[in-house]
Amino acid sequence: MPRAVTHAERPEEAARELRAGLGAGLGMGAGAVGLELVVVFCAPCYDRSALADALAAEFGTVPVIGCTTAGEIGPGGYTTNALVAVGFPSEDFSIVTALVDHVDRFEIADSAVIARSLLSRRDRAMAARPVPLGEDARSFAMLLIDGLSMSEETVVSALHNALIDIPLFGASAGDDLHFERTFVLHEGAFHPNAAVVALFTTSRPFTVFRTQHFVSSERKMVVTGADPQRRIVHEINAEPAGREYARLVGLEGEPLTPMIFAAHPVVVRVGGQYHVRSIQKVNDDESLTFFCAIDEGIVLTVAEGVDPVANFDGLIEGIEAEVGAPDLILGCDCILRRLEMEQRQLNAVMSDRLARHRVVGFCAYGEQVNGMHVNQTFTGVAIGGR
Numbered sequence: 544m545p546r547a548v549t550h551a552e553r554p555e556e557a558a559r560e561l562r563a564g565l566g567a568g569l570g571m572g573a574g575a576v577g578l579e580l581v582v583v584f585c586a587p588c589y590d591r592s593a594l595a596d597a598l599a600a601e602f603g604t605v606p607v608i609g610c611t612t613a614g615e616i617g618p619g620g621y622t623t624n625a626l627v628a629v630g631f632p633s634e635d636f637s638i639v640t641a642l643v644d645h646v647d648r649f650e651i652a653d654s655a656v657i658a659r660s661l662l663s664r665r666d667r668a669m670a671a672r673p674v675p676l677g678e679d680a681r682s683f684a685m686l687l688i689d690g691l692s693m694s695e696e697t698v699v700s701a702l703h704n705a706l707i708d709i710p711l712f713g714a715s716a717g718d719d720l721h722f723e724r725t726f727v728l729h730e731g732a733f734h735p736n737a738a739v740v741a742l743f744t745t746s747r748p749f750t751v752f753r754t755q756h757f758v759s760s761e762r763k764m765v766v767t768g769a770d771p772q773r774r775i776v777h778e779i780n781a782e783p784a785g786r787e788y789a790r791l792v793g794l795e796g797e798p799l800t801p802m803i804f805a806a807h808p809v810v811v812r813v814g815g816q817y818h819v820r821s822i823q824k825v826n827d828d829e830s831l832t833f834f835c836a837i838d839e840g841i842v843l844t845v846a847e848g849v850d851p852v853a854n855f856d857g858l859i860e861g862i863e864a865e866v867g868a869p870d871l872i873l874g875c876d877c878i879l880r881r882l883e884m885e886q887r888q889l890n891a892v893m894s895d896r897l898a899r900h901r902v903v904g905f906c907a908y909g910e911q912v913n914g915m916h917v918n919q920t921f922t923g924v925a926i927g928g929r
Contacts, residue, residue, distance in 0.1 A: 544629065544630065544631065544632065544870050544871040544926070545564070545565040545566070545578075545629070545630040545632075546565075546617070546618045546627075546628070546629050546630075546871070546901070546903045547560070547561045547563075547564025547565050547618070547627070547628045547629075547630075548564070548615070548617030548618055548619070548622060548625050548626065548627045548628075549561055549564070549625065549626050550622075550624060550625050551626075554589055554590055554593040554594040554596075554597040555593070555597045557589070557594065557597070557626050558594065558597035558598045558600070558601040558602075559597075559601060561581075561583070561598075561601070561626060561628045562601040562602060564628070565578065565581065565629075565630040577632055577633050577634065578602075578605045578630040578631060578632060578633060579605075579606075579631045579632065579633040579636045579637065579638050580605070580608065580630075580631045580636070580638045580640070580741070581598075581602055581605055581606070581607045581608075581628055581629070581631075582607075582608055582609055582628065582629050582685075582741075582873070583598065583607055583608070583609035583626060583627070583728060584610065584612050584615050584616075584626070584627045584628075584903075584904065584905035585609055585611050585612060585626055585728070586611070586612055586614075586615060586623065586624045586625055586626065586719070587611045587612070587717070587718045587719050587721070587725075588624050588719075589626070591611075591733040592732075592733070594626075594733075595728060595731050595733055596731070598728075598731075599731040606638075606640060606730070607728065607731075608640055608687065608727070608728055608729050608739045608741060609628075609687065609727070609728040609739075610687040610714075610716035610725070610726065610727045610728060610739070610905070611716045611717060611718055611725050611726045611727075611733070612716070612717045612719075612907070613717030613718065613719050613720055613878040613881075613905075613907065613908060614717070614719070614878060614881055614905065614906035615627045615904075615905050615906070616874060616876060616897055616902055616904045616905060617903060618898060618901075618903065619894070619898050620893070620894025620895060620896075620897040620898040620902075621881065621884075621890060621893070621894045621897065627903055627904075627905065628903075629871060629873060629903050631743070634674070635676075635745055635746065635747055635929060636744065636745045636747075637665065637668045637672060637676060637680075637743075637744045637745075638741055638742065638743050638744070639661055639664040639665050639668060639741070639742050640729065640739060640740065640741045640742070641657055641660060641661055641739070641740045642727075642730065642737060642738075642739055643657060643688075643737060643738040643739070643740060644734065644736070644737050645736055645737070646688060646689060646692045646694040646698055646736055646737060646738050647692050647693070647694050649694055649697055649698050649701070651697070651701045653701070654698075654701035654702045654704065654705040655705050657702065657705070658702065658705035658706050659705075661706075661740065661742045662706075662742070665682065665742050665744055669744060676744065676745065676746045677746040679746055680744050680745060680746045681744070681745070681746075681749070682709050682742055682743060682744045682745075683709060683711070683712070683742075683743050683749060683751055683924055684702070684706055684709055684710070684711040684712075684713075684740060684741065684742050685711070685713050685740070685741045685743065685873070685924070686698070686699060686702065686711060686712070686713030686714075686738060686739070686740055686911055687713055687714065687716060687738060687739045688713065688714075688715055688716065688727065688737075688738035688739075688911075689715070689716055689725050689726070689727065689735060689736050689737055689738065690714075690715030690716045690717050690718075690725040690907065690908030690909060691718075691722065691723075691724065691725050691908070692736055693772070693773070693774055694738075695715055695835075695909055695911060695916040696835070696836045696916045698738055699711070699713065699913075699914060699915065699916050700914045700915075700916075703913050703914035704914065706742075709742070710751040710913060710924075711751070711911065711912070711913055711914075712751045712752075712753075712875070712910075712911060712912050712913075712922050712923055712924055713875065713910070713911040713922075714875030714904075714905070714908075714909065714910045714911065714922065715834075715907050715908040715909040715910070715911075715916075716907070716908065717878060717905070717906060717907055717908045720801065720878065722823065722824070725908070727739045745926070747870070747926050747927055747928070747929060748865070748866040748867065748926070748927035749866060749924055749925060749926045749927065750862060750865045750866055750924070750925050751912065751913075751923070751924050752858065752861075752862060752912075752922065752923060752924070752925060753910070753912040753917065753920050753921070753922040754855070754857075754858045754920060754921050754922075755819055755854075755917075755919055755921075756848055756849050756850065756851040756854035756855075757808060757810060757817075757819060757846035757847065757848055757849070757919065758817070758846065758847055758849060759810055759812075759817050759844045759846060759847075760844060760845050760846065760847045762791050762792075762844065762845040763842055763843065763844050763845075764780055764787065764788070764791055764809070764842070764843045764844075764845070765779065765780055765841070765842055765843075766778070766779060766837060766838065766839050766840065766841045766842075766843065767779065767780060767781045767839065768781075768784075768839065769837055769838055769839045771836065771837060771838045771839075773832070774823075774832055774833045774834070774835065774836060774837055775826070775830050775831070775832050775833075775837075776830060776831045776833065776837055777828075777830045779791075779831075779843075783828075783829035783830075784829060784830050785825045785826075785829035785830065785831055786829055788822070788831060791845055792807040792845055794807075799822075799825040801824075801879070801882055802882055802883075802886050804822040804823075804824075804879060805821075805879040805880070805883040805886065805919075806848070806883055806886060807845065807846070808820070808822070808846045808879070808918070808919050809822070809843040809844060809845055809846060810843070810844050810846045811841055811842070811843055811844070812842075812844075813915070817844070817846070818915065818917050818918075819846065819917060819918045819919040819920065820833055820834075820835045820837060820843060820918060821833065821834045821835065821877065821879050821909075821918035821919050822834070823908075834908055834909045834918045835909060835916055835918050836916070848883075851880070851883070851884065851887075851889065851893070852889060852892055852893065852896070855893065855896055855921070856896070858921070859896075859900055862925040865925075866925055866926070866927030867927045867928060868927070868928070869900060869901055869925040869926060869927055870901065870926055870927060870929075871903065871925075871926045872900055872901060872902040872903075872904075872923055872924070872925045872926075873902075873903060873904055873923050873924050873926070874897070874902045874903070874904035874921060874922070874923035875904055875905065875907045875921070875922045875923050876904060876905070876906050876907065876921050877906070877907055877908075877909070877910060877918055877919045877920055877921070878906040878907065878908060879918065879919050880906075880919055880920075880921060881906045902923075904923060910922035
């Protein structure tokens with residue numbers, strides 16, 4: 544499956560390089576002939592309007608979707624200030640997409656309408672194929688969503704319920720830790736406050752996965768004051784949230800930075816499993832803004848890390864046992880994981896593994912798997928050979 548990366552600064556040149564890279568990956572010269580869909584992950588430094596126009600001009604009738612990032616994963620591993628793309632060949636995939644506007648006003652009933660539309664369009668597209676995909680073809684869904692909309696929980700949970708037995712993964716768009724605006728790309732334009740849902744059907748083997756390299760400790764805290772709508776925690780254990788968090792992780796009096804939040808996340812127990820609830824930033828009043836939904840009365844546990852490289856190796860072993868050596872892993876890696884890799888000087892080691900196992904994707908402000916919005920995970924889909 545063709546993958547490409549470019550660091551060209553001019554949108555027109557960058558789009559040209561992506562098209563050439565994806566075409567060459569198919570052995571079809573410079574064109575992107577034979578692609579069902581192109582997925583693009585875009586550093587926020589690009590002029591979005593010019594880039595959207597350039598991609599539409601280069602790829603023509605081939606749909607292009609994507610989002611802005613907080614770092615990219617290209618064919619060579621971690622990268623920055625880049626455009627990364629992957630192409631899905633028409634001979635192996637049937638794909639339909641939908642744009643969800645105004646996700647901050649998303650209602651559960653909307654998910655049934657979106658799911659019905661996607662499923663009926665999928666069935667029509669499958670029936671119209673000149674060469675059928677085969678009876679063993681299965682579907683999975685991908686969600687790319689505005690990472691500052693604070694709507695991920697509602698959208699992913701409702702969509703997963705509406706799609707019933709179709710596995711779903713996705714991630715929240717980023718903007719290089721500026722926390723100002725994030726965008727998704729659909730039908731020739733970048734959209735804020737929106738999401739893109741893509742429904743993939745393929746006869747190739749695939750598995751949707753999630754992994755995290757944290758386990759719970761004995762150090763617990765109770766959220767005693769919160770603004771759930773804005774994901775802000777004012778008090779922990781009846782103390783100012785930032786101060787009490789710093790005390791519990793052994794950093795009392797230290798300035799709280801993204802690196803500290805990356806190294807010392809908290810987890811919450813849901814359905815018998817621990818899920819990371821990552822902290823985005825500390826505010827001037829010592830409150831904490833989270834990447835995930837948070838509410839008063841929730842018991843949080845300070846998490847302790849295990850070896851992230853060994854954890855990744857274990858993930859790959861499981862993937863290979865299920866689908867063979869993957870032809871592509873479309874991966875969503877939490878930005879806090881990448882910050883931790885930098886802090887622990889594991890960037891080069893992890894980049895090598897990402898490249899070796901054909902991972903492309905981006906660093907996100909949160910990840911989605913089935914009905915859950917989670918943090919500090921590596922989540923995605925692994926697709927095997929034909």
